[in-house]
Amino acid sequence: MKHYHIILILLFTSCAHQLPPATEIRPVVEVVYPQMGKQTVTLAASGMIANSEEISLSFKTGGMVEQVNAEEGQYVQKGALLARLNITELDAQLQQSDLNISKLQRDESRLIKLVKDTTATIEQLQNTQTSLSTAKEQKRGLEYNKQQGYLYAPSAGFILKRTVNPGEFKSPGSPVFTLGSNTSDSKWVFKISVSDKDRIQLHMDQKTMITLDALPGKSFNGNIIKLSSIPDVQTGTYDCYVSFDPGTTNIVYGLTGKLSVGYESSEAYTTLSLDALTGVDGNDAIVYTIGADSLVERKSVHIHSINSKTVSIEEQLNAAVITAGKNDVIPGKRVKIK
Structure with missing residues (x-):
């Protein structure tokens, strides 16, 4: 009887060793493969319809003003008679x-x-x-x-300010009008102010796109015609002037809008799908990559720029990056790629 019990124990032990191991459950994920290269970066800035130059106009000789032909906000052609003295x-x-x-x-x-x-x-x-x-x-x-005694417009533009009325006496050199003039052949100029970082990415004749808040759904192609090389004393920003042709669209001075300029970055960045990011905090984010043996790795990255569906990061990544199923993965555990 004693030998019988020993045989049963040996049989049970043998059967236990022959059971298959428990199957490892791996979360199913979707991935993208990062691409490395220089990126087209879009610079966006707010601005308004303006003029590239402001000219203060005055009579070189003093006298009584007899006639004034221009009002504030009026567009005048080059050579137009603006005012004259009693001669x-x-x-x-x-x-x-x-x-x-x-x-x-x-x-x-x-x-x-x-x-x-x-x-x-x-x-x-x-x-x-x-x-x-x-x-x-x-x-x-x-x-x-x-x-x-006759004051003519030296160039085409808008009367930004008028400081004279008929019957007034004006001394020599006293301001009469402030004329907003354009240095280009275009009647309209869009002005923005940019930081020093953005200024070095801009150059003359660079292509741009303008959208105006008052005209949703419309956009205008433009070219940079003037760039300041010295920052504004008060703001520290640089002025940029863009010439554009509105065609038959009715445009008025002072309209606000946005300007977009695309340029190629000087450094190479890694491009990913926007879905790959998680835990975004300012310019910092987290991505999950799949390394050797399908093991998940958690990595911190720095965001350089974000487009509509993609993101450029500063770090170089050579492994697949998880885009879907991130919430189910654990660093150091294996996953299954869908």
Whole structure:
């Protein structure tokens, strides 16, 4: 009987050793394979319809303002008459100058004959000729002052500010208008301000795209026409001016919007699907990669830029990155790729 019990124990022990091991349950995941290379980065900045230059206009001669032809916000063509002074006094001086020149010319002719007859001296003739030359120069000065009584637009643009009304007296050099002018052939310019980091990525004639808040669904292609090389003293930012043609679209000064500029990054980055990120905190995030023997590894990464469906990170990754099923994985455990 004792031997019988020993045989039963040996049989049970033998059967226990022959049982198959428990099957390991591996979470099923989906992955992407990262790509390394230089990325096209989109710079986005807010701005407004503006002008590339602001010109302060004034009369070079003082006087009473008789006529004003431009209002604030009005678009004017190059050469348009903006305002003029009362030039009645100058006209009277010019008429008097003409009479004086005519008299001196007659005196000169008479003295030339008298000198030939030796009844007048050469000195008298020379004095008259000097007076005649002086009178002609004075007339040219009066004519110049008369021309300066008319204020014309030096270039096409918008009247940003008007500080004059008919009947006012304006001293020489006193501001009358501030004209917003463009250095390009385009009537419209979009202005943005960018940081030093973004400024070094921009260059002249770079292609851009503009969207305006007042015109949803519309976009305009533009080119950079002016870039400041010195930062603004107050903001520390750099100004960028973009010329664009709105076609038949009605545009007004001061409209706000956004500008997008694409450029290639100077360094290579790793591109992943946006679904690969988890635990995003500012520019930091977590990804799960699959290493040797299908083991999961948890890695911290730094975000460089995010596009609509992809993300560029600074770290180089050579392993598959989990995009779906991240919540079921445990670092150091195996997974099954779908």
